[in-house]
Amino acid sequence: MDIKYLIFLQNIRLNAPEWFNELIQFITDTAGGVLLILIPMIIFFCIDKKKGEFVLISFSIGSVLNVIIKNIFCIYRPWMRSELIKPTKKAIKGAGGYSFPSSHTQSSASSYGAIAYVYRKKKAVCATFILLVLLVAFSRNYLGVHTPQDVIVAILEAIVVIYLTSIIQKKMGDSVKNRIIFYFIVVGIIAVVTAFMVLKNYPIDYNEAGKIIYKPVRAIKSYANKAGLIIGILSAWILEEKYIAFSTENLSMKDKLIRALIGITVYLLGDIFADMISSLVSVRWIEAFVKNGIRYFCPLFFGPLIFIRIGAIKRNTERS
Template sequence: MGFSGSRIVNGLLKVSACVYRPWIRDARIIPDSEAVVTATGYSFPSGHSMNAAALFGGSAIKKDLSKPLRIVMGIILVLIAFSRNFLGVHTPQDVFVGVGSGLIVMWLTVKLMSWLEKHPEKDILVMCIGIGISVAVAVFAAVKPYPADYDAAGKLLVDGAKMAKDTFKGVGWCIGFLAGWVLESRFIRFSTDVPVMTRVTRLTTGLLGYYGISLILIPILKGLITGAAGTVITCFIQMFYVSFLFPLCMKYFEK
């Protein structure tokens, strides 16, 4: 839930601010060539930092986890955030706002889940609101004008349509999670309270299925459905598999 919310907030902030990457804004900054490949979308705020805040920062603020584990999670978050500056793909402002925004989203997620524990029947309402917000963010990213700056040779520095792809990814993942979350909680009720070997089997099977979808099915779909729609649909399938289809298959086979 927190990861999905973080992706939507990050996507909205990126296409709202439209901040170029550091090496585009200042030629003296030379980023790591391999890191540039994964540095997609606009620069502000850092998506990697927000994702880290959702996963590791979310773990660090969970009071029911042991203190040593929470400290380790906090250290990992700091290292990931620092790496984005060290590799030259983000500014300190990108990282600080990314981490801060991610932690705020996680704090709000904790509050939301606590409320849902008292009102479990409101899960469909939360799903509908979340999907509505996701669709609104997608429409905003699709119709808003993007800055068009050119270099001395007349070449477009940054293509805003390509930069918005990260936002459409977040929309697909968020909608896929919300739909799968409600279906799983109402009809599957997947439990992780199982022996270690069962967990290993689940992990192996789940990863094989996920990479089968990501490396075989999704490239085929992207060839058939192009543009923003293709991005949203393929990311929806990825997250819907994680949140619903995989638990459904495991419960069926284990039974």
């Protein structure tokens, strides 16, 4: 049934105008890509720090949990299971890990779903972000890189993660001690799971040409990416709260725009720096861990640090 559905969508895609197919690819690349961190980051920096924190924690937990599930079940992508499925080349390029559950869908649901949850009283905002989740989920089926089961389970997984995040945030409250305990629990879990992922026996199957269908090293690297993500985000979150403690209260529109611009700039610069540092590491999965750790740490720590410095300069200028 799942393959038949993908073939049905594939026939539509092959006969659809190119602009429509490009639009679907754009949705999966942006709404299911860079916006997953940029939108929560802007909420965290500019609008409501507490709500932004909720979304970032949900996104990070969901991202790493999803790839753990992927590497436990080790289910191949649709085109690896059936030669009838012909995904687009761009979509295949962005499909790095195993198929079940869908990472793009789960990350979107954990991020945008969390935004919809914290802004559930604002109907238009809530509906917009739920729609984004559904569009990303559909795009993964339409492009032929995931089955319906992959995206449905990913959404259900994200709902559980959002519920779990609400419990975690309530338990932590404003207690620095509770936050540190939570952080070290996550670090401990990541250390144990990393050992399991590296030492685990992955299936090695061959296609008719005698080539390995999916190399296990890719699965380990995919996990390391998300492990780096959660450690980078939570490390920045802990250190920022302890040493910087910026606020989103009483910000003018100008202040918000400046913060958003600074945050995006630091994110882009951090991405370049992450590439430079990680390129020095020879082991691929460790390289992936380091790269994503730096990529997500930089904007969430150095962005607020710059905000505080600018605020101090502004106050000194007003006094003089």
